[in-house]
Amino acid sequence: MAVKLRKVWVAVHLWIGLLIGPLFVLIGLTGSLLVFDHALDEQLNPGLLLTEGSGTRRPVADVIAAAERSHPEGGTAAAVSRPRVENGVWTVWFPGGTADAPVFTQVLVDPYTTEVRGRRAWGEYTMSIAYKLHFQLLTGRTGQTVVGVGGFLLAASVCSGVLLWWPLWRASWRAAFAVRSGRRRVYDLHKLIGIASAAFLLVIAFTGIYMTFPETSKSVVTAIATPTEEPKDLKSTTSSTAQSITPDRAVEIAKEQIPGAEFDHLHPPQGTDGVYEVALRQPGEPTRSFGRTQVWIDARTGEVLVVRNPHDGTAADAFMAWQFPLHNGEAFGLVGRWVVFAAGLAPAALYVTGFLLWRRKRRSQREHPAEATTSPSPPADTTATAALSGTSA
Incomplete structure (x- = not known):
């Protein structure tokens, strides 16, 4: 029974890896890139996103x-975000397009001179x-x-890999x-990279699934809290x-x-009776990349209408608030980001090593077909011995 179950997990692990592995590689590599998206964006577009200005910053209204x-296109700004770094620029957002194909345009403004550095969609x-x-x-x-x-x-794939590693x-x-x-060596690298990255992957x-299906995920959370x-x-x-x-x-x-x-971003009032958020x-x-504490204010009188303090939220609020910062590692600062960056590289390493193992096994089966059909799989309790002797892949 244990041998049959092991064969099932081997098949699950093998075919998910071979068929879906390229997707994992693509999502993992783009995810690693996006861990430091703002910093990379500033390096790619310094003339647009960074300023050499100094002195007193101009009011947000300006x-x-x-x-x-x-x-x-004119119209009222939908949102304005503070400079991310000391020498960064303000980002002012304008909506456009249609309901089916919305377009969000950024206008980048120098905080010291209010010079418009540029715009982009x-x-x-x-x-x-x-x-x-990465997302779509x-x-x-x-x-x-x-x-x-x-x-x-x-x-x-990760769970089946852990189950296959556990007897070792x-x-x-x-x-x-x-x-x-x-x-x-290739087999050992595959199992070591796999088990080292398993929990992070x-x-x-999990957090990726939550954000990919937000409505379904929220309904599940709402049923509990x-x-x-x-x-x-x-x-x-x-x-x-x-x-x-x-x-x-x-x-x-x-x-x-x-x-x-600390101030993070602001939504100006929309229309004559709109409010500040x-x-x-x-x-x-x-x-850490944006604030979740929200205050709604009467744009005419300055009266505070609603305060939403995440520290006073429900268990459901806390659960949902943790999904994105866990996904990109920012919940644990720079160390967390580097951990997620490394985890994003793991699918590529696992796919390459796994493919090499599969190709080697296929070549061996072609060269020695009799052994491939007559040699039984090692029993579950001897898997570690077989692995150490080089007979298990």
């Missing part, structure tokens, strides 16, 4: 006004293309579904972790005698609600 004046520059390749294979919803299914298959660990430390010379696969819903239908005072507050004042009001929080980031939030 930044938004400069972006709106320069935007060819998300999905048309290098790092955003890499993101669409450049084919929209269909590609996104393929990536999500690939996440399940990656988890199955039970036999001896050397059988489980040794890297030997000669013909055995499972976390990446209750998330905090986004406030709806918030409106500002429409009295003609009320004077609108500035974006900078809205940021000040928001920060007064959460002492110690100010996003802050507090110490202890797992997401």
Whole structure:
């Protein structure tokens, strides 16, 4: 029975790796690239994203006004994000396109002079293309579904690999972790890279599945715990005698609600009765690339309408907030990012070593067909011995 079950896991591990392995390689390599997406983007486009200016930064209101004046389609900015680094620029976002094919344009503004450094559409520059390749294979919803299914298959491949490795660990430390010379080296590298990256790949696969199927994932989470819903239908005072507050004042009001929080981004009011939504980031939030603390403010009176503090959220809120920062490693700072970067390279190493093992075995079967048909598989309790003697792949 154990021998038959082992054969099943060998087949699962082999055919998922051979058939779906190239997809794992592509998603893994692009994922490693995206771990440091902002820094790479700045290196690729320094004239657009970095400034040599210094002195006093201009008000947020001036930044938004400069972006709106320069935007060819006109309209009100949908969001404005602070400079990511000290010598970075403001990013002002404008929506466009259609409901079926939305287009989001960035206008990049110098924080010291409010000079517009340039504009670009998300999905048309290098790092955003890499993101669409990673998340949707450049084919929209269909590609996104393929990536999500690939996440399940990656988890199955990792689990089957661990199950095949486990008898080696039970036999001896050397059988489980040794890297030997000669013909055995490729096999040993495959098993060592696999077991070293297994836990990280499972976390990446799980969080990736969650983000690939957000509605389904949220419904599953909601069935277990209750998330905090986004406030709806918030409106500002429409009295003609009320004077609108500035974006900078809205940021000040928001920060007064959460002492110690840092400003991250802001959504200006849309329409005559729109509200400000100010996003802050507090110490202890797992997401470091953007803030999840939100404050909604009446754009006319400055009255605080809603405060959403993630530290006061439900278990469902906390679970959902951890998915993205676990996926790219930022929850654990620079060390976490480098760990995820290395884990993203693992599928490529596993595919190459696994393919070499499969090709060697196929060549051996062609050269010695009688042995391939008459030699039984080693029993489960002798797997470690067979591996050490070089007869197991």
